[in-house]
Amino acid sequence: MLMQTHEARLKALREELKRRKLDGFVIPISDEHMSEYVGDYAQRLKWLTGFGGSAGFACVTLTHAAIFVDGRYTVQVRDQVDGNLFEYRSVPGDSLSDWLGSVCEDGANIAYDPWLHTWGWVEAQEDALEGSGVTMVPADSNPLDAVWSDQPAPSDAAAIIQPDELTGRGSAEKRAEVADWLSAKGLEATVITALDSIAWLLNIRGSDVSNTPVALSYVIAHKDGTAELFIAPEKVTPELTQHLGNAVTIRDRSEFTNALGEFSGKRVSLDPDYGVVGIAQGLRAGGANFTFRQDPTILPKAIKNPVEVQGHRDAQARDGAAVARFLHWMEVTAPKGTVDELSAAAKLESFRREAGPLRDLSFPSISAAAGHAALPHYKVDEDSNIPVPPGSIYLVDSGGQYEDGTTDITRTIWIDTPEGSAPTAEMRDRFTRVLKGHIQIDRAVFPQGTNGGQLDVLARQYLWEAGVDYAHGTGHGVGSFLSVHEGPQRIAKPSGGQAGTSQEIHAGMIFSNEPGYYKPDAFGIRIENLVLTLEREIEGAEGRYLGFDCLTWVPLDRRLIDKDLLTKSEIAWVDDYHAKVRALLAPQLDGEDLAWVERETQPL
The missing domain is CATH 3.40.350.10 (Creatinase/prolidase N-terminal domain)
Structure with a gap:
């Protein structure tokens, strides 16, 4: 008989731990390769707890259980995981070692699967638990797998x-x-x-x-x-x-x-x-x-060669036309109140498949309406799906895997009402401050030897002026028909354990440029393009300098821009960007889609 409830699964795992004379077990989201996205066979945390986020872990003892997630998943974990079975813990404030020290008796042996954790993770736990009476021990085999009777087999698809x-x-x-x-x-x-x-x-x-x-x-x-x-x-x-x-x-x-x-x-x-x-x-x-x-x-x-760069440009051009068609469709259809988050995501995927050849999405689309847009890593499913309300903000973060390139783009748009409506002054203020930071990253010029941690403040400065911020990184690397989150480079605050912020930036690296703002339970804003690092020729320069070249070409929602907050040079940037969008997308579009792009890319 299959165990259908998470309570039954938790009970079965505890029985297996007792059989092995273990006092607890750590369950990460991981596979044997430390992949960001894992195959169905490795979705152990989701099977045990119901949590569908992309980062987190749980620990189960014979008497207690807790799930640990960061601030991105505070709301999601409470929606998906039964609080009667698992305590909610927030990292980095709550640590596994502190929790184990509080719930375990002296001499407890807490097991981990040595094929799902790095040496550094184990050493960090052992150091933190020193003197606590709790010991981390490697399991001979995964005890959760022993009770997951219908665990999928790894894929047998041909390479x-x-x-x-x-x-x-x-x-x-x-x-x-x-x-x-x-x-x-x-x-x-x-x-x-x-x-x-x-x-x-x-x-x-x-x-x-x-x-x-x-x-x-x-x-x-x-x-x-x-x-x-x-x-x-x-x-x-x-x-x-x-x-x-x-x-x-x-x-x-x-x-x-x-x-x-x-x-x-x-x-x-x-x-x-x-x-x-x-x-x-x-x-x-x-x-x-x-x-x-x-x-x-x-x-x-991470350092793309000319062939990979051209592949990215070609993939981005097709992808941009698909996203533009989707945004036009949303403008026409969503005000009728007939679109929900799942149907919007499905429609966007259908436009990408028509642009083709699409091999896969590069990550599950973040199709987020109203308050869901305030969750930076929201993942819609049948349980969380809501209608897209007219008179609200809608955020879509999505991408495609094409054989010549990997795309990743976020657009935030206003969903009108049939009788006409406008974003609030606060929405336009926050959107424009995010846009100003986005522009600063796009046109940054910096010497060779600069790292992503040194650039991050450029994106946040206008939000900081208003006393607000965002809790995620500003940019990540992107692969060539590979991982959409590719290291080693990253643009993020240099503190807080953000990996890659100290990595020197090299010509050929591709980054996302995605500052944002999120008002809990109200709305969220993010603007994301991909940029390519290039050498900058500067007359009289003392040394080698770098800058970014934009790869993503899709209109920005003009209704959310407060022109009065932009400088003349920022207005010129928007107008120049939209002129390039129009030039690239127009040959790929016709009819009402073409007319929409031409309208949306007129000078501010």
Whole structure:
């Protein structure tokens, strides 16, 4: 019999813990590759608790249970998780160690799955629990999997080839670059576990994880330029074997753990952010002299070559036309009161598929009406879905996975009423302050060596002047038909544990530019374009300078702009942006869609 209630699932997990003589277990949103988005088989937290957010974890003891999420999910977690079963805890204010210290008896053993956590996470927990009488212990196997009777199997979809004409560089060239890095570091090999790194290195893609076109696998890259790909046999096609050639040995994924024991006495590296404890334990048990170093593909993957840049531009142009058609449709249809969040998201996807060839969405669309727009990472489902009210703000953050590029765009629009209405002065003020910050990032010029943490204040300054702020980062990296949230670069406050804010910015990196403002239970605003980092030629410059070139071309909602808050140069930026939108989109549109774009892109 399948356990249909979360109460029954929680009870079954506790019984399994008792059987194993464990006092508790930590359940993250994670897979063996530390992926942002995970396959259905790895959705353990959602199965146990009902929580559908993208970040968080739970801990279950024999007598207590808690779910830990950050401020983005304060409302969502209460809607989806039964407070009678799980205590609500907010990070970073509430820590796992403090909670365990308060609910566990002395001598308690709290288990974790070593294939779902990094070494750094374990060390941090052990340090925090020192002297508490609570011990973290690795589980031999995942106890939750033991009671999840209908757990889906990992995807068996075949891996696919990403041709060199779309990647701009062959796999052999990339592997040679990794080999040079290994030689320079005095290493024999590196274990690559991040799925998008594997996809980039071997020029392959897959459909094993929603929203990210990757194939479940591992790679061990050697200093002679060869590599071993560990992947399920059913995912291997003759075309893949031919593509990889003799320098890449294909091995069954089930052989990976044993292969970690083949490096006795040899120096091997593992990325501390993506290499899980189970891999580190396997290397150590096999006698390898392993060291933690950043995956050598991460920075080259982030610096796009000319072919990847052109692919992004082409994908963005098609995507922009699809989003423009959607915004026109919303302007015509939503005031009738017949559109809800789910139907809006579905309509937007249909426009993208017509623009095609769309492989997938790059993340679940944030289709947020009224107060839901105040939740930066809101995810609509059948339970949360509401009508889009006329006379309100609607926010849509969405993107597509095209074979030549990955898109990510947010637009905030006013939904009119049949008789006509206007946004409030507060809405227009906040929208315009967000726009001013967006413009500052777009036209920033900065010296080589600058990092994202140093740019972040440019986006927030006008909101700070009004005594308000936003709780998320300003910009993230974006892949090329890969992860929509790609490191190592990031524009965000340098404090608060935001990874990547200290990463030096290089020409070729792509960022999102997405400041926002959120008024709880009322409305939310975000404006997001993607930008490409380029060198800036400055007469008399002392050193090398960089700036951004916009990649996203979709009209901004003029009804939400308070022109009086803009400077002459900011007005000129908006007019220039809209002129470029019109020039790029007009050839792709006709009829009423074309007329709408021409109207919406007239000078302020």
